[in-house]
Amino acid sequence: MADIIIKNAYVLTMDPDAGDIKKGTVVIEDGKITEIGVKTKESADTVIDAKGSVVMPGLVNTHTHAAMTLFRGYADDLQLAEWLEKHIWPAEAQLTAEDVYRGSLLACLEMIRSGTTSFADMYFFMDETAKAVEASGLRASLSHGLIELWNEEKGENDLKEGKRFVRAWQGAAKGRIKTMYGPHAPNTCSDEFLAKVKEAARQDGAGLHIHVLETEAELLAMKERYGKCSVHMLDDIGFFGPDVLAAHCVWLSDGDIEVLREKGVNVSHNPISNMKLASGTAPVYKMLERGVNVSLGTDGCASNNNLDLFEEMKTAALLHKLSTCNPTALPARQVLQMATVNGAKALGTETGMLKTGMKADMIIVDMKKPHLTPCFDVPSHLVYSAGGSDVRTTIVDGKILMQDYRVMVLDEQKVIEEAQKAAEELVARVNS
Numbered sequence: 001m002a003d004i005i006i007k008n009a010y011v012l013t014m015d016p017d018a019g020d021i022k023k024g025t026v027v028i029e030d031g032k033i034t035e036i037g038v039k040t041k042e043s044a045d046t047v048i049d050a051k052g053s054v055v056m057p058g059l060v061n062t063h064t065h066a067a068m069t070l071f072r073g074y075a076d077d078l079q080l081a082e083w084l085e086k087h088i089w090p091a092e093a094q095l096t097a098e099d100v101y102r103g104s105l106l107a108c109l110e111m112i113r114s115g116t117t118s119f120a121d122m123y124f125f126m127d128e129t130a131k132a133v134e135a136s137g138l139r140a141s142l143s144h145g146l147i148e149l150w151n152e153e154k155g156e157n158d159l160k161e162g163k164r165f166v167r168a169w170q171g172a173a174k175g176r177i178k179t180m181y182g183p184h185a186p187n188t189c190s191d192e193f194l195a196k197v198k199e200a201a202r203q204d205g206a207g208l209h210i211h212v213l214e215t216e217a218e219l220l221a222m223k224e225r226y227g228k229c230s231v232h233m234l235d236d237i238g239f240f241g242p243d244v245l246a247a248h249c250v251w252l253s254d255g256d257i258e259v260l261r262e263k264g265v266n267v268s269h270n271p272i273s274n275m276k277l278a279s280g281t282a283p284v285y286k287m288l289e290r291g292v293n294v295s296l297g298t299d300g301c302a303s304n305n306n307l308d309l310f311e312e313m314k315t316a317a318l319l320h321k322l323s324t325c326n327p328t329a330l331p332a333r334q335v336l337q338m339a340t341v342n343g344a345k346a347l348g349t350e351t352g353m354l355k356t357g358m359k360a361d362m363i364i365v366d367m368k369k370p371h372l373t374p375c376f377d378v379p380s381h382l383v384y385s386a387g388g389s390d391v392r393t394t395i396v397d398g399k400i401l402m403q404d405y406r407v408m409v410l411d412e413q414k415v416i417e418e419a420q421k422a423a424e425e426l427v428a429r430v431n432s
């Protein structure tokens with residue numbers, strides 16, 4: 001007997017061999033997809049009739065800072081350097097472990113509601129984010145942010161904590177948690193420090209999550225310090241490989257794109273954050289054309305200001321049509337692939353596709369809505385017309401986290417109230 005059967009759904013498998021099944025069935029057992037097709041002979045404890053809905057792989061957010069939900073709308077309409085150094089970092093200096101737990105739990109709730117089933121995070125007090133992931137049932141790749149700022153002692157301490165975290169949580173929450181090293185950026189960490197972090201990651205068999213060439217200011221600072229850009233500096237110290245997740249990658253030359261492709265680096269594109277902070281336009285069309293694995297991320301809620309990957313998909317599609325003056329750039333299906341298949345590849349998880357044997361991370365999107373009527377093409381609707389609030393059911397590792405808009409794993413009102421309180425008290429401390 002299976003655990004869950006989803007029937008009568010439009011199945012968007014994202015599996016190139018299987019394609020879409022217009023009226024299909026997905027069978028889930030022991031956290032995995034055991035059958036996919038038109039009909040099944042199986043029976044199950046839970047049978048979901050998904051008539052009028054789409055079942056698809058859960059979305060993968062490859063770059064965020066979950067606890068920054070507490071800073072949602074806290075400092076808007078500013079230059080990145082001023083935003084980070086004058087507003088965000090002073091506020092982060094007042095953060096407590098409890099705050100990070102409240103903020104992370106709020107983020108998990110928001111992700112469950114908007115169809116994100118796994119995410120990559122880089123922040124502080126990461127034990128708390130890990131606990132929130134454990135409690136919420138989501139899947140995540142977590143890293144402690146290492147910000148050396150050319151201070152050897154700070155670097156050592158950060159790396160020590162990063163290492164402790166990597167070892168403490170690798171494989172936790174029944175394998176849903178993976179850990180990574182999170183050196184912040186090439187303009188906040190020295191080349192020597194980055195090489196040390198790379199070595200630690202190699203020893204632990206852990207991945208690396210880093211911001212790369214988010215701003216022109218970073219590019220100019222790198223040229224002045226090293227006589228080369230971040231990509232070449234990182235390449236020269238042996239940093240790159242398929243275990244690296246590079247967020248932003250806005251200010252790339254054609255040569256940089258070639259390095260990223262050759263080394264199998266995974267890029268997390270964050271169009272809304274890049275637009276909001278006016279960081280620039282990442283050459284996503286070119287990267288995809290050359291075969292770089294580009295996925296999607298929201299970045300933190302201080303620069304987005306939500307975690308809705310449906311919004312991110314639409315924005316990515318529109319931004320690259322506009323920036324290339326080419327309406328055929330980033331068609332809907334390719335954008336869906338970025339948010340599912342490419343994201344799963346970036347995090348190295350057996351998810352991102354509905355396929356027998358894969359982990360059962362999937363969402364059911366309600367298509368019986370005024371703004372989704374009529375429906376000629378499902379991928380088009382998912383990218384251009386739908387929003388995170390159209391997700392009715394969210395399943396991770398074969399467990400139902402939200403069923404028919406009801407979150408099963410968290411006390412929603414309590415999570416919201418406690419996050420609100422934590423945010424208010426935090427800002428009061430910052431201003432006192």
Ligand SMILES: O=c1[nH]cnc2c1ncn2[C@@H]1O[C@H](CO)[C@@H](O)[C@H]1O
Binds near residue numbers: 092123182273
């Ligand atoms: O867009 C961004 N660019 C650079 N840093 C960021 C961005 N968003 C958040 N952080 C910062 O990264 C650190 C986590 O390691 C935090 O200090 C967070 O505020």
Ligand SMILES: [Zn+2]
Binds near residue numbers: 063064065247299300
């Ligand atoms: Zn970031």
